[in-house]
């Protein structure tokens with residue numbers, strides 16, 4: 001990510017800034033929570049101690065010799081960042097590497113009996129099993145009486161605001177989950193989004209998921225609706241290859257969410273059974289890719305993903321981190337055109353995101369001034385505002 005004077009890459013080295021607080025406070029809190037949630041042995045405790053020291057006071061260290069993804073991380077910039085403070089390398093890079101090292105500390109990569117044990121699973125399960133999830137699912141019954149367009153809109157907004165359900169975010173934004181969301185969107189291209197997914201279309205929707213639990217459930221409901229109403233003939237759900245940013249969805253989380261839906265009463269159960277059937281006949285596919293845990297912007301995506309997005313009718317990317325990677329993790333002037341930052345993307349792309357970091361593009365000058373007048377800069381990170389932005393054009397000539 002080369003720096004440009006126009007929009008500097010975000011680092012975590014400014015005390016008092018949001019990125020700094022994530023490195024200095026959120027990451028240690030995540031280590032504490034994971035340590036408390038499992039009966040780890042002395043080796044794991046020692047590795048967690050070392051990680052805590054390294055990420056707060058030490059420097060980025062290389063991966064152990066023989067790490068299965070060692071070459072990949074070298075290609076993703078590890079050699080250039082090793083030996084530097086975690087605060088001085090791009091924030092996106094530091095955060096991604098933190099989760100990679102945390103998984104290693106608890107034995108995720110094996111070999112051994114802790115291989116594949118998700119350190120965030122208790123938090124994700126608790127959210128999926130919460131009574132709030134029952135209430136959200138019960139609300140689907142009333143939706144069935146509405147005309148299709150209204151149901152579609154409600155489910156789109158359910159998926160959008162489901163992005164507030166982010167466990168990592170709640171660790172350092174005390175009370176964020178309870179704060180009332182501001183209802184108006186700071187940018188709303190939903191008409192363009194619907195024009196790309198007309199009823200009786202024959203397209204492929206790709207949804208790049210973000211969080212499990214109470215975000216993934218409404219994402220699945222939206223997919224179920226689009227398939228049932230013929231707005232998409234096929235859907236591909238992309239999830240993370242390993243646990244990441246606490247609540248990010250993996251295939252195991254998709255299975256949990258589908259079980260939860262299928263066994264629910266009423267309309268939710270019907271959606272669940274329809275999704276189960278769509279998995280069986282191939283209309284809904286779950287995929288993953290190592291690049292989803294790469295510390296890089298999507299402009300650096302590999303050719304196989306590029307080809308998949310080029311062939312899709314629409315790719316929807318969910319959440320704050322995907323937004324940062326889509327537009328580049330930079331301090332853009334907020335009125336920078338969204339399409340200017342996504343011109344490299346190989347097909348039509350939509351972002352559904354609640355605002356939880358400093359990155360923002362595509363605001364009108366009036367919207368930006370109103371937000372600043374009301375909240376200073378808090379609107380950028382508080383998780384109470386949201387946007388739907390669409391670039392329908394696909395890769396533009398000369399990019």
Ligand SMILES: O=P(O)(O)OC[C@H]1O[C@](O)(CO)[C@@H](O)[C@@H]1O
Pocket residue numbers: 022095163166168169210211245318319320321322324356357
């Ligand atoms: O789950 P999301 O919406 O991608 O949010 C991830 C969160 O983590 C951050 O990357 C900070 O760690 C913020 O962008 C956001 O608060």
